Amino acid sequence: MKIGVLGAGQLGRMLALAGYPLANQFTFLDTTGHPSAGIGDVMIDTDHKHLEAFLSQVDLVTYEFEHLPVALVQDIESEKPVYPSSEAIRICQNRAEEKALFDRLSIPTPAYRLVDSAEALEQAARELGTPVVAKSITEGYDGKGQAVLRDPSEATEAWQRINHPRLIVESFVDFVREVSIIAVRGRDGQVVFYPMAENVHVDGILRYSLAPMPDLDDAVQHTADGYIRALLDELDYVGVLTLELFQCADGSLLANEMAPRVHNSGHWSMDGAVTSQFENHLRAIQGLPLGDTSARMPTCMINVIGREADPAAVLAIEDAHLHRYDKSERAGRKLGHINLLAPTHEALLEKVRACATLVPDAPAPRFSFEGKGK
């Protein structure tokens, strides 16, 4: 099976590493001119002339990046199967569409308004009560195109800084932690769910994901499962879908956003789950049975950003698994991640703290369950 991937970054690279053992072959279509997959057949298509050649090489198409022109993906769909479908892309790349879908499926979200002027932004901030978060409805990745308003009077400056014609304004949720649920839907409609992860972001960039959470009520996992299943079924979705949520003090969940792809908050599954998110995505899009999503052990992922960690020091930690993306160092760039496994959460936290000292600029690891005696 020859799989075409739109995008050629680290997610595509890890898809390929999971797919070779399934006898898959990979062709990547890169439109940035800076592919980093470093594996498979990479076609650079900055001049938009290679799509036909790409399609002629592949049996089906998937993507590692959802900020693709919808019309392009629809064109591809007329020639080859695309999983997940262009409809998932259309919705996920537009926060207004995404929120409307959440509303339609009764998936709770922070209160929000859509605004198309600085004045409307100011009024929304008044209605919702500051602080609020304003985000462009399109694009936006890792915290870009966003602003926090601590007072309605900051609307004009925020509007100019974000510089987009339409924004979504959301209540600033008083959450206990950020979490995500990753699920996989097969071509036959079978759905499997990974244990939810607790995610620690700094400046909108993921630094840590930990799964399973030691203090998560089964009922909360089931609620999240229900939300993501509704999304998967509504979209007749095939592949891995990620839903990021806020968990509030009363345990309730508010949907933040979704990503129609394998996700950084699921990288722990490469070593910590029976079947990784990458393999399960490939199983799904090929119509193969989905694999067990159970965690083998408590697992924490640490992102390596900007500067490399010393591989020898990291690999000296027992049950540490290094995943480098083979990219050059640059401030803010995701260069790799480390998965740490331990038999208990207590032992895991100790290991995470030791490992964090080896990762340049890693924030001190703090998880919501610490000090709860669990």
Added chain:
Amino acid sequence: MKIGVLGAGQLGRMLALAGYPLANQFTFLDTTGHPSAGIGDVMIDTDHKHLEAFLSQVDLVTYEFEHLPVALVQDIESEKPVYPSSEAIRICQNRAEEKALFDRLSIPTPAYRLVDSAEALEQAARELGTPVVAKSITEGYDGKGQAVLRDPSEATEAWQRINHPRLIVESFVDFVREVSIIAVRGRDGQVVFYPMAENVHVDGILRYSLAPMPDLDDAVQHTADGYIRALLDELDYVGVLTLELFQCADGSLLANEMAPRVHNSGHWSMDGAVTSQFENHLRAIQGLPLGDTSARMPTCMINVIGREADPAAVLAIEDAHLHRYDKSERAGRKLGHINLLAPTHEALLEKVRACATLVPDAPAPRFSFEGKGK
């Protein structure tokens, strides 16, 4: 780190899959004209003109196949580091040298004689007592170049069939099971040992490996660890070494042969151990700390030979991990393997039996510990 691999088959492929996450890049030198790695940069060198180009691309050299001209590997050593060294190749590709090394290190072997004529073969068979196994002292892979003599009178026919100028003749050991020990030695002399595996061969070809064994005395593992450590230290070896042994009814071990590389009987470690043999080989040759060799769970590997197993049926088994080599079907050809994990050996055997029915021509799985009530 750019790693050059001599040989471009499935072992090289799996090395590369383990090495990409360490930011390794791979160049394979294939002298057969039929590379199957399907990954990395493959240089076909059937005309022996590409060695310099190959060496100019790589930082160090390893190999996935020990039947290489020793002089070639010595030449390479004068330009780039080669791990394991040419001395390991020299010894492993000559059964007489190998047995002499075992003798020198007091590693017990079946009684043997070296012969260089049909007459000497007949006499050796008489002295050792039939049945005996006669093997060419060089080459030989997966049972080729071997003959079993049930009577000394079969010497002439066996001599002609094997058709090599020098043979080793061994007593036919009345073993309980075939086992192997895999160990890894770092550049700094650190050594780690995998749990021993029980191996089931049919016609000299490995079909099943199971590790850890439920009924293995710790003392036997320690004995095997001692044997392989002696070999590693004697050869100042760097990388993965495999030692195949016979285990007799009294528990004692007799060395059969060794392979200076990752080995089919260690493929279980890809899913069943904390660190796979492939990753540990790469860690060793790069001077990185070696990873934990513990088994996560009882694991059994089933080889897929000649014809493919239906991937959908295999992947429907819980905790089954498919590793296809993406080769075309051909009688006797290793096409892939399946790793099965289960929390108990009893559950594992049940799973192995179910999976074996999906693998074309797989023999019924029979392990020595079955029916022992363990």
